Amino acid sequence: MCLSCTPLSLSLSLSLSLSLCLSLSVSLSLEKMQLFFLCLILGITVAVPPQEKRVHHQRDLSDHVHDDDHGYQYDHEAFLGKDEAKTFDQLTPEESKTRLGKIVDRIDMNKDGYVSHAELHQWIKHRQRRYIEENVDKHWKDYDQNKDGKIAWTEYKNTTYGYYLDDAFDDIENKETYKAMLRRDERRFKVADKDGDGITTREEFTAFLHPEEFDYMKEVVVQETVEDIDKNGDGKVNLEEYIGDMFTPEAGENEPEWVTTERKQFLEVRDINKDGFLDASEVALWILPGDVDHADNEARHLIHETDKDNDEKMTKKEILENWNMFVGSQATNYGEDLTKKHDEL
Numbered sequence: 001m002c003l004s005c006t007p008l009s010l011s012l013s014l015s016l017s018l019s020l021c022l023s024l025s026v027s028l029s030l031e032k033m034q035l036f037f038l039c040l041i042l043g044i045t046v047a048v049p050p051q052e053k054r055v056h057h058q059r060d061l062s063d064h065v066h067d068d069d070h071g072y073q074y075d076h077e078a079f080l081g082k083d084e085a086k087t088f089d090q091l092t093p094e095e096s097k098t099r100l101g102k103i104v105d106r107i108d109m110n111k112d113g114y115v116s117h118a119e120l121h122q123w124i125k126h127r128q129r130r131y132i133e134e135n136v137d138k139h140w141k142d143y144d145q146n147k148d149g150k151i152a153w154t155e156y157k158n159t160t161y162g163y164y165l166d167d168a169f170d171d172i173e174n175k176e177t178y179k180a181m182l183r184r185d186e187r188r189f190k191v192a193d194k195d196g197d198g199i200t201t202r203e204e205f206t207a208f209l210h211p212e213e214f215d216y217m218k219e220v221v222v223q224e225t226v227e228d229i230d231k232n233g234d235g236k237v238n239l240e241e242y243i244g245d246m247f248t249p250e251a252g253e254n255e256p257e258w259v260t261t262e263r264k265q266f267l268e269v270r271d272i273n274k275d276g277f278l279d280a281s282e283v284a285l286w287i288l289p290g291d292v293d294h295a296d297n298e299a300r301h302l303i304h305e306t307d308k309d310n311d312e313k314m315t316k317k318e319i320l321e322n323w324n325m326f327v328g329s330q331a332t333n334y335g336e337d338l339t340k341k342h343d344e345l
Contacts, residue, residue: 076328078298081127083134089328096329097320104316114313117299124295132213136206143205152199153189157182184224191220222284236277242266302326 076085088096107115107123143151143159163169164178192208193200194216200208211217229237229245243266247259270278270286278286306314306322319326 072325073328075298075302075325078124078295079127079302079326081131083131084127085328089330091329093323093329096327097323100323100327101316101320104319108316114315115319116313117303120299120302120314121296124298128295132206132210136202136209139209140202140205150199150201151205153186153193154198156189157186160185184227188217188220188224191217218284218288222280222287225287226280226283236279237283238277239263239266242270242278 073085076088079085080088088099091099104115107119109119109122140151143156145155145159161178161182164175165182169175188211189200189208190196192204192211192214194204207214207217211221226235226237229241231241231244232238243259243262246262247256249255266278270282272282272285302325303312303314305325306318308318308321
């Protein structure tokens with residue numbers, strides 16, 4: 001059963017982005033290629049398909065569909081965070097269970113031998129905050145060129161786009177693409193920059209990189225979403241644009257049932273005024289989940305699936321008996337090869 005489906009992927013399409021890197025490599029020096037790969041890592045500054053760049057106001061706990069019938073990767077990323085979930089995927093089952101036991105001891109804050117809903121909820125939220133903090137840490141030093149503890153728009157622009165807007169970069173089509181992305185990034189930067197001084201503090205730069213986490217960034221998130229899906233430029237999203245953003249059929253491929261369901265959702269739920277389009281306010285209701293607390297929902301889900309005596313809390317024994325719902329291992333066949341050693345949680 002699908003427990004939490006998001007309509008749009010938030011992950012990067014690395015294969016397409018790498019193809020773009022290779023096409024530019026002939027004319028780029030090593031230094032410029034390093035800058036380009038920096039852009040690739042950040043995601044918001046590379047010409048990848050719009051649906052792969054877009055953010056939601058409140059990010060889900062994982063990009064994976066929450067469907068326990070087909071695997072627990074959503075639960076793993078929610079419980080551990082994305083990077084650590086990949087690390088666990090490389091461990092033996094015995095190693096995974098040993099590490100999980102240590103994590104359970106940390107989650108049990110009052111040391112009563114149980115993991116309550118409140119403790120698990122707090123843990124999941126902590127893991128998600130840490131993911132964002134580490135992501136900002138990873139890129140801060142690349143943009144704070146003068147090391148003053150702030151990032152100016154000029155620092156970000158020059159580091160990210162400098163070469164591609166220079167006369168030496170003579171690929172006209174790609175140059176126009178980069179100019180369009182520059183305008184979009186500048187708009188988002190100005191919204192994130194609360195005091196309008198052209199310089200972002202760490203919090204403001206976090207809002208720029210992760211606008212889905214900040215209420216005051218709602219409007220720009222909706223605006224970017226409409227721009228990405230609206231192919232005919234009328235400022236609205238029609239049914240075919242809505243479906244086309246999610247599904248591109250192969251030749252001769254029948255439309256899956258979930259696409260039929262999404263068509264029905266568009267017509268009966270999302271198009272509130274029944275004019276055949278989604279305007280900005282209707283798109284906002286679609287992508288902004290309001291008071292949905294994904295961490296709370298996931299905590300309740302994990303307890304429901306693990307709590308065998310129905311006392312609404314989990315013992316360490318119950319968790320370890322159901323360990324593969326919380327963490328992965330080599331036996332789950334999820335992760336990709338990792339060459340970087342991660343410290344134990």
